[in-house]
Amino acid sequence: MKTLKIFLLTLSFTALICSLGCKNKIKKLNPALASIDLKRGELLLCNTEQFGELKFSLSCNYETRVTFDLAVALLHSFQYAEAEKAFVKVLDEDPNCPMAYWGVAMSIYHAAWFPPTKEDLIKGSKILKIANDLSMDDKQRDYINAIGAFYADWEISDHKIRAKRFEKKMEQIYTKYPNDIEAAIFYTLALYSTRDRVAKGYENERKAGEILESLFTTNPNHPGIAHYIIHNYDNPVLASKGLETARRYAKIAPSSSHAQHMPSHIFTRLGIWEESIESNLLSASSSRCYTEAAALDGAYFEELHATDYLVYAYLQKGDNENAKKQYNLIKELTSFYPTNITAAIYPITAIPARLALENRNWEQAANLELREIDLKWEQFPWQKAIHHFAKGLGASHTKDFASAEYEIEILKELHQDLIALNDRTKSIQIKQVEIQIKTLQAWLNFIKNDIKKGLQLMQEAVDIERNTSKHPVTPGDVLPAIELLGDMYLEIGKNEEALLAYELNLKEHPNRLNGIYGAAIAAKKIGNHEKAFKYFENVLKLTENSNSDRPEVKEAKVFVRENNQSIQ
Template identity: 25%
Template sequence: MQSNRKISLRALAGSLMLATSMLAVTASAHEQTKTELYKPGVSYAAGSGKPTEGERPPLYQGLGDLTMPITTKSKEAQAYFDQGLRLTWGFNHAEARRSFQEAQRLDPECAMCYWGEAFVLGPNINDAMHEEAKAPARDAIQRAEALKAGVGGKEQALIEALAKRYGANPAASRPPLDRAWAEAMGNLAKAYPDDANILVFYADALMNLQPWDYWEADGLTPKGQGGEIVAALERALEIDPKHPAAAHLYIHAVEASADPSRAEAVADRLRGSMPAAGHLVHMPAHIYARVGRHADSIAVNRDAIAADEAFLAQSGEAASALYRFGYYPHNVHYLLVSAQMAGVRDDVIGSAEKLATITSDDVSQKLAWVQAIKAAPFSAHAQFSDPDTILALPSPGDRFPFVKGYWHYARSVALAFKGDLEAASSEAEAIEQLIDKADMSSLEEQYLPAKDVLGIAKFVVEARIAQARRDYVEAERHLNEAIRLQDGISYMEPSYWYYPVRQTLGAVLLQQGRAEEAIAAFEKALQESPRNGWALWGLLKAQTAGNRDTTDTKAAFAQAWLGDERLLSLGRL
């Protein structure tokens, strides 16, 4: 996948560059270099802002042993506080709140039990502060303040620091409050440099000042407080190499950098350490996918899906909409794209079919990154299904033009394979109509470069049509336009466009007998998407045609490709 580059919009993915004049929409100005992955400022009220009632939460098994000793007269309250902390760092915020509330019930005099609730109601790197969370967050921190005389100096300092995050004025602007919290935690990190939990809270506070935007466009230079974030997390990991929160945030902090491999060992230690926390089970995949460990990414996402399904079955209505319809489908999406790279058709199609049943139109309407998940099954079918299966897929309707563009894309690919090039061209024209006329501003406001991504789809299918006509010069021209767009997209996890278009360019070059140029295209594709089985197969064919040594490529392909080699052809790359 890609490291940060020049981009245009920001999204739960990234953004794009200047497009070709052939697409009026994508020819709009891309004036700034943005490096943010996406905009988390569009909050979705996912249940974490409302008091919970009914059955007490269980003490879950399989959440590891992370602890933060607090002042309490109840061992059970300490257990629920620790569980709340573990769930918080597993980004299961609504369930974490339930645990903190249960800790309060068990020990109403526990100041830090209220502190935990106040913390989890705040913003995080994936979600802004919910309007309905403001009052309960202030109430919780005020209860903690009222009880702080009964706790030690470190806990008092944490309470005083968090109080700065929630002002007395409900209408107060968030950024100054978030900066005050980060500054206070910076002071605490200096006062307690050997406390891994405090270092993690400090890093998290800094990350929330610039969520998903930690590196300059070169992927090498820390942006803003990026250097301090990485340093704080590395110090926490020195103190406690298995600290799950430090590992989680460190993966997020470096995954978009030019050297995501620096977090491989951290990802390996996190793997399996909290087997019931689905999001943390999944998190190593953010590094595994970046470095081409697709088999490992497949494995951890299978486990994450199982963990989330067990949690959702147990928690029922208590589970937040964001977790049920966001984080859980994200794991399925990740399994799908990792399996795509490795050629594991059963996982690809199985995940595509599952996504069609577990995504929510309501959440997709509000969150751009969830809408991207909703679109993924169509690219999966385009790559792995036979044309008749693709053409039988029902229309997703008009509510989500971005998703419908992917449907048209899959249909055009299928029709080109069948040789019905006129119908394939009609589907390409339908994509262009969406680019020109559909309102996707809500996606672009969240930095999903929807029209540019659909521009890639349009150029790719036009190349497929030209390829079917054996007009390889025309196919090459369309692919170069798609590549210009793709090169403008910043890092996204998973990438908004599902494969490196240079792999198709390599195939078209090879079809023209231009083996050396094809080799260069495939090698570049593999820089963008390491150990991608499709590109490795193409490179092997190009090296063979160019009378190059294929020993290393054969070995790499044998390790990377986990599927049926009969799927592979130059026309499908």
């Protein structure tokens, strides 16, 4: 097993050059390649560490093997731009290597993320057309045909159908070559890409996780195995199975900003906020390094993605000061790279919404303003919906009913915009906006004293949420519907129902500050002082070392101090 250690030489504040020991001279470049806009140049990798250990036996010339394996490692950590450049280095050294073309096509596909653009699909198709004319062995042909199944007929075939074709082809390779570790790993990635994105059965995720776990013991430093375990276990049912892997992944591939961030998906699921914060501080720093090295016009998306998770974690610790500090680092950003990625735009509306709503600062929520960016907001209806949801909830609670009704109508329009896209990859987004509409309608009725209608609509929102998976981009719902149902019950004195709602919420959203505090208040009101003490004590444990000014923390301190002796 060969360790891929890449040492970097800093040339200036805008460039880092990776010393790969590869020749720069392009050999016998196929004329057809000249018409394709391939990513070339020195690799911009902001660390002197490593990207994990692997050995992919299908590389071609021996002298390109280190570069090829590095490219595959980058691919496994979703460093797609740098992976493509590394594969092109192999291609330039060995234009007759089919797997170099395969690597470029895989780098464009980015199976776990957003679908490729039209330009990407054209590019991938051209690359594979050249590859298909090369001589190759059966195994290489199988790999080429597998990714080719995704690009075939892209003009007339739905993305989901083509992703399923790729999955079936990778399953055949996995079965045909049982000793090929990479075949197994890329098959699990294909399973993840075709998972049911809405329901909570997690069939593909369980199947992929079982395969990956069987490989991890004998390949403990493989970046793809660890990475895909985390993705497949990023749900409330399976998250605990991914904790050990999460704690190891960042050490396996410390040079990747995405690898630094990914463990926090599991930490967030389990409510382990300190480790989530540590993970994302490193990721955001690494991302800023990449932004400078690549001389990007806008911020690299990983910085915003990491910041969203950072703010969420700090808010659960009651640490408004650090949450705002992290937000201020990205608050003025207006352009992003790449521009079409959900994770870059989502935090722009989610973070200010969280800062207001988690603190129940309804006036602040009602007066949020949509930030101006170098993109058209009409292209991002889901992200825009979060902004209007927060404003609507704020308006209802401040009894500006006309504004609340206005925000509901906007949400309905955005919901229809998402449906009209006819994009099955947006199914979770459609459901989440539906939940937001129901929630706003519920609170508008509730605060206008139609209690029965309000509770009915809020329960409907909870039912939809219960059967809808979390979007992988977000650390969590801006406010969980079931937590808001608990708030409703608490306001009308149905304290036992409130406690049940909060406790159900904490099963899927462990260590949420508002959930724990709500459970403490509900328990106190029904006279269960032992349970109230436990939850108030948890509030204090959650917020220790945060210098929190949250009134919930002050109330918890008073209750624990006054009841400490009687409970013991």
